[in-house]
Amino acid sequence: MRGMWIFSQKEMLELVRSYKLAWIPVVFIILGIMQPLTTYYMPEILKASGNVPPALLESYEMPGAAATMAQALGQYGTMGLLVLVLAGMNSLSGERYSGTAELVLVRPVSMISIVFAKWVAQLILLAVCLGFGAAVAAYYTGQLIGDLSWMLVIFATGIYGLWLLCIQSLTLLFSAFLRGPVAAFMALLSAAALSLLNSFLPNWLEWTPASLPAYSAQLLTEGSKSMGSALTGSLVSAGLLIILCIIGASLITGRKKLID
């Protein structure tokens, strides 16, 4: 346990020293501001772009507050996810290339404590980014478009965050045996494949973590009454996926020979 605490402190220090704890939350806040703003000013933007027929401008209907908030969370699923994966891609492989792995691995420390500390750092980064980002997005949506239920926003953000955490855990797993950019590519590829499969076969795969973004949007727009047992299935499978990723990453890191 003591090892895990020390490694967590080291990971937090690294988040601060590499400026990740500064620039990634700023990016999330910018994304959170931009979505409600573009929704609100969409008629102006269309008018300024010139070649939009007036009939189309007339028919533009402002999406509701809940839909706008769901779109803002959707931004975190694309741009935000990309940034988080790129930031986490070197977390295990970087230790090998920078040479710190040799220094650590010759000591009697358990692999799981190293990997778990890295995962905790990723979780803290995600919580900070999503907390600030979603709060600002909800504030702007409330100011510009309409009232939101704070409770629903918090739960919907949590559900969305779990999906992002799944992909971060996959990134950690891939970075245990692949070079950073390849690990990021594989993690994004599996995220895309999961979501794609999920949109093709929504009825069969409603229990997978990839359905979490849809549940998050549904919770915002339709309220908590419409949520069924499928959400529970998704939450459980997401938890299992994360645990498997952490265990897998620590097994691979422990076994694999170091690359020169």
Added chain:
Amino acid sequence: MDEINWSLLWPLLALQVLLAVIGLFSLRRTEATRGPKWLWVFILIFGNIIGSIAYFVFGRKDI
């Protein structure tokens, strides 16, 4: 909606400037980057949010 509500827009601009300033600060402190440093200064100042993200993801050697 005729006039732009600046009280809602300035935080967005301020955050973009903040992002570029964090980038420039880290650029000053770091010893080596991928690609020439002057180019990253240019990208950070004129590259908007995408430029700043590009610097943090690809420019820094110790990401």
